Amino acid sequence: MCSSLFISRVIEMCGIIGFIDKTRSKIDGSSIKAALSLMNERGSGDGAGYAAYGIYPEYADYYALHVFFDNLAEPKMKVDEILQQSGEIVHQEEIPTTPQPGIKKVHIPWRYFFKPSEDMMAERLASEKDVVTAIVMQVNANIKGATIFSSGKNMGVFKASGWPEDVANFYGIENYSGYIWLAHNRYPTNSPGWWGGAHPFNLLNWSVVHNGEITSYGTNQRYVEGYGYKCTLFTDTEVVAYLFDLLGRQHGLPHEMVVQAVAPPFWDEIDRMPENKSELYKAMRLTYGSALMNGPFAIVVGTDDGIVGFTDRIKLRPLVVGENGNRLYISSEEAAIRGLDPEVKNVYTPRAGEAIIGRFIE
Amino acid sequence: MTLGSVPPKFKVGIDRDQCMDCGRCIENCSYGVYRREGDKILIESRKCTACLRCVAMCPRDAITITEKPVDYRYHPVWTREVREDIINQARSGKIILSGMGNARNLPIIYDQLLLDACQVTNPSIDPLREPMELRTYLGKKPKKLQFRKTESGDVELETKLAPNLKLDTPIMIGHMSFGAISLNSHLSMAKAVKETGTYMGTGEGGLNEALYPYQDRLIVQVASGRFGVNIDYLERGAAIEIKIGQGAKPGIGGHLPGEKVDEAVSRTRMIPLGSDAISPAPHHDIYSIEDLVQLIRSLKEATEWKKPVFVKIAAVHNVAPIAAGIARSSADAVVIDGFRGGTGAAPKVFRDHVGIPIEVAIASVDQKLRDQGVRNEISIIASGGIRSSADLAKSIALGADAVYIGTAALVSLGCRVCGNCYRNLCPWGIATQQPELVNRIDPEMGAIQVANLIKGWTLELSELMGAAGINSIESLRGNRDRLRGYMLDEGTLKVLDVLPAGA
Numbered sequence: 001m002c003s004s005l006f007i008s009r010v011i012e013m014c015g016i017i018g019f020i021d022k023t024r025s026k027i028d029g030s031s032i033k034a035a036l037s038l039m040n041e042r043g044s045g046d047g048a049g050y051a052a053y054g055i056y057p058e059y060a061d062y063y064a065l066h067v068f069f070d071n072l073a074e075p076k077m078k079v080d081e082i083l084q085q086s087g088e089i090v091h092q093e094e095i096p097t098t099p100q101p102g103i104k105k106v107h108i109p110w111r112y113f114f115k116p117s118e119d120m121m122a123e124r125l126a127s128e129k130d131v132v133t134a135i136v137m138q139v140n141a142n143i144k145g146a147t148i149f150s151s152g153k154n155m156g157v158f159k160a161s162g163w164p165e166d167v168a169n170f171y172g173i174e175n176y177s178g179y180i181w182l183a184h185n186r187y188p189t190n191s192p193g194w195w196g197g198a199h200p201f202n203l204l205n206w207s208v209v210h211n212g213e214i215t216s217y218g219t220n221q222r223y224v225e226g227y228g229y230k231c232t233l234f235t236d237t238e239v240v241a242y243l244f245d246l247l248g249r250q251h252g253l254p255h256e257m258v259v260q261a262v263a264p265p266f267w268d269e270i271d272r273m274p275e276n277k278s279e280l281y282k283a284m285r286l287t288y289g290s291a292l293m294n295g296p297f298a299i300v301v302g303t304d305d306g307i308v309g310f311t312d313r314i315k316l317r318p319l320v321v322g323e324n325g326n327r328l329y330i331s332s333e334e335a336a337i338r339g340l341d342p343e344v345k346n347v348y349t350p351r352a353g354e355a356i357i358g359r360f361i362e
Numbered sequence: 363m364t365l366g367s368v369p370p371k372f373k374v375g376i377d378r379d380q381c382m383d384c385g386r387c388i389e390n391c392s393y394g395v396y397r398r399e400g401d402k403i404l405i406e407s408r409k410c411t412a413c414l415r416c417v418a419m420c421p422r423d424a425i426t427i428t429e430k431p432v433d434y435r436y437h438p439v440w441t442r443e444v445r446e447d448i449i450n451q452a453r454s455g456k457i458i459l460s461g462m463g464n465a466r467n468l469p470i471i472y473d474q475l476l477l478d479a480c481q482v483t484n485p486s487i488d489p490l491r492e493p494m495e496l497r498t499y500l501g502k503k504p505k506k507l508q509f510r511k512t513e514s515g516d517v518e519l520e521t522k523l524a525p526n527l528k529l530d531t532p533i534m535i536g537h538m539s540f541g542a543i544s545l546n547s548h549l550s551m552a553k554a555v556k557e558t559g560t561y562m563g564t565g566e567g568g569l570n571e572a573l574y575p576y577q578d579r580l581i582v583q584v585a586s587g588r589f590g591v592n593i594d595y596l597e598r599g600a601a602i603e604i605k606i607g608q609g610a611k612p613g614i615g616g617h618l619p620g621e622k623v624d625e626a627v628s629r630t631r632m633i634p635l636g637s638d639a640i641s642p643a644p645h646h647d648i649y650s651i652e653d654l655v656q657l658i659r660s661l662k663e664a665t666e667w668k669k670p671v672f673v674k675i676a677a678v679h680n681v682a683p684i685a686a687g688i689a690r691s692s693a694d695a696v697v698i699d700g701f702r703g704g705t706g707a708a709p710k711v712f713r714d715h716v717g718i719p720i721e722v723a724i725a726s727v728d729q730k731l732r733d734q735g736v737r738n739e740i741s742i743i744a745s746g747g748i749r750s751s752a753d754l755a756k757s758i759a760l761g762a763d764a765v766y767i768g769t770a771a772l773v774s775l776g777c778r779v780c781g782n783c784y785r786n787l788c789p790w791g792i793a794t795q796q797p798e799l800v801n802r803i804d805p806e807m808g809a810i811q812v813a814n815l816i817k818g819w820t821l822e823l824s825e826l827m828g829a830a831g832i833n834s835i836e837s838l839r840g841n842r843d844r845l846r847g848y849m850l851d852e853g854t855l856k857v858l859d860v861l862p863a864g865a
Contacts, residue, residue, distance in 0.1 A: 212484070213483050213484040213831075215480070215830060215831035215832050215837065216832060216836075216838075216841060217841070217843050218841035218842050218844060219836070219837050219838070219839055222728075225732070226732040226737060251506040251507070253507070254509075254517070257509070257517070266493050266495060267495055268493065276518065276519075279523075283507055283519055283521060283523055284507065286504075286523065287503050287504050287507050287521075287738065288507075289503075290840065292834055292837055293837075294831065294833060294834060295831045296484050296831070314493075314833065
């Protein structure tokens with residue numbers, strides 16, 4: 001629904017995977033594809049997607065804008081115009097795809113490598129990231145037939161409607177190598193065949209895969225819209241990306257604290273904490289009450305400096321963690337982790353609301 | 363007298379076979395409907411207000427009250443009410459007084475809003491088995507927090523929080539003054555809010571000594587008459603509320619008929635015995651928003667910035683920008699009182715025709731504050747016609763932080779909404795100062811009744827939230843996605859920002 005009246009949003013269940021190599025040593029997409037397919041009973045063939053970090057080292061200083069175009073005529077002309085007005089496109093191309101019997105190509109995936117010009121920032125917008133965010137909101141809200149679904153640096157999202165293998169083969173996901181991977185197998189309960197509704201959801205370098213339904217969506221949406229974000233993708237997950245951008249980037253909260261804001265401890269626990277800590281958590285709940293996410297969910301967020309996994313406050317959706325040396329795996333199911341890395345050690349299930357953080361070793 | 367009498371509103375009957383002639387009806391009716399003549403109880407129906415005190419006290423269910431025993435010729439435009447108001451004014455040449463809230467038969471938006479529940483795709487939460495958080499803080503909240511790292515590497519909070527009121531449930535009792543209602547009513551409600559972890563307003567009638575033990579649960583009011591206001595009064599309250607307007611009579615001041623000003627009321631209000639207490643329409647030191655800002659700051663200075671200050675306004679057409687102006691001051695909460703808000707006495711024309719419904723006022727205020735990025739600066743308290751836990755849940759989903767109830771609390775004390783509050787004859791001992799009537803309320807019992815109401819609504823709110831898969835009140839607040847409008851017009855849906863049922 002978001003800002004427009006009379007359009008309802010999609011709800012869904014799903015299987016998710018998050019992977020990080022803390023030394024930035026890369027793996028290609030083939031094992032992620034295989035692991036995600038292990039959870040096919042959590043999907044329905046209506047959507048799958050991958051996010052990979054570290055895939056565009058030659059354009060590492062440019063924002064990689066992945067766009068779904070309905071056609072390359074008017075929508076693309078308008079996007080080109082906006083981008084040229086606000087900065088420099090150093091390279092653009094259609095994202096290479098291979099036709100798959102299971103995928104009906106309803107959009108043309110395109111990528112731009114873009115840098116906002118400094119003139120734009122001299123106005124009221126403070127940074128490159130603000131300019132890019134504003135462009136994403138403007139395109140997604142106002143340009144019919146164009147959706148920017150990925151806008152980070154040296155990373156990209158690849159998603160479509162279909163089973164995980166088909167989506168992976170469509171994009172040739174094994175040709176990309178990354179040190180962070182997120183993957184998602186979708187079971188939407190409302191099936192518009194809308195590729196933008198598949199996960200991961202992304203804004204700048206925040207990417208989100210999510211299994212669940214956010215019962216507080218209306219509250220969270222009103223909150224982020226108060227800060228200029230526009231919910232346009234007809235699904236509750238996009239609000240998570242905006243919450244992380246708002247709290248993590250604009251308000252400068254550390255990732256652990258962002259998780260504490262969206263999945264805070266109960267008042268009972270806060271009351272029992274030592275005074276300093278109790279005061280801090282009380283302040284968090286008072287200040288960020290509208291960011292609290294309710295309902296069942298398990299989420300993995302990819303960021304500039306690692307990944308964060310967490311569940312809702314009473315853990316109504318599964319989340320399993322595995323570690324092996326510098327590699328951290330987070331998934332809905334242990335089978336997916338073991339499929340990715342048969343040697344995995346220390347497999348455990350985190351507590352409700354606990355933040356599982358994997359950071360690069362610099 | 364060319365006008366003659368109008369037909370009686372009610373006809374009272376006694377089933378003489380059932381009646382055991384105990385005389386309880388005579389004792390209980392303060393309006394003088396019943397009297398004994400010889401061995402017979404005579405009835406004067408014209409005096410009846412349908413307060414139902416006699417019916418409630420009759421041990422034999424012998425009394426019947428019929429509405430409109432003699433009616434006017436039906437006419438859809440020239441209703442009975444219209445004709446009688448004209449006849450009354452032809453007699454008196456005066457403003458018609460009325461009590462309680464708006465009595466016109468207008469559609470109630472609350473009744474056309476429907477709540478959501480979970481099925482399959484997300485589990486509902488069972489409040490009997492899982493935590494359910496209703497704790498609510500009222501007051502200013504920072505827009506964002508600043509942290510600093512200590513030497514040991516811990517994160518410490520740098521931002522200082524403004525004082526907030528902590529409520530265990532988002533239901534408070536609104537401002538009804540001592541004078542308008544009795545001391546025993548006040549005591550009952552004060553004990554109840556203390557027990558249920560919430561707050562009540564004193565109204566503009568000052569603070570009677572008997573309420574001092576409950577002062578940390580009282581919000582003291584500063585209204586345009588400044589009755590009972592001194593530094594001692596301000597310091598006793600948990601919070602201070604500036605009353606600009608009231609939903610029952612936006613744009614005009616309070617009105618306490620002299621009949622109700624007995625010695626205790628006169629002392630507490632600091633006004634002469636038996637005098638009408640008419641508060642001026644505006645505060646005589648507030649003629650603009652910046653004057654209000656100064657008053658808020660003065661009250662904060664006087665109480666050393668330790669207490670939250672609320673500002674209460676009536677829901678009028680321009681309520682959203684007014685609230686946004688208030689949010690930019692140092693006020694901690696804005697109270698919006700809808701056009702169905704009750705009163706002890708108001709000109710009927712105001713009660714029934716001025717102001718807008720609370721539902722749309724909450725929606726437009728919440729939206730405006732968010733548009734301007736100041737929603738965290740101020741809490742929204744909604745009041746005026748909140749009748750049930752469903753109204754409460756819908757108010758919060760529209761964007762309110764908490765609600766004030768008034769009439770509902772009085773009904774829990776016995777009030778039957780007869781609407782004669784201004785006559786000092788309330789047979790239930792609520793809207794009266796006559797000692798023999800006031801004594802009909804035992805504050806201990808009254809407190810149990812009021813607390814039961816708050817507890818009952820709190821339980822129902824928990825169940826409604828659990829069914830919607832929400833375990834914390836923050837996630838219901840402003841969550842209009844969980845509301846649907848039923849048979850509401852598109853314009854109203856747009857203001858409410860709510861989808862129609864089925865969408």
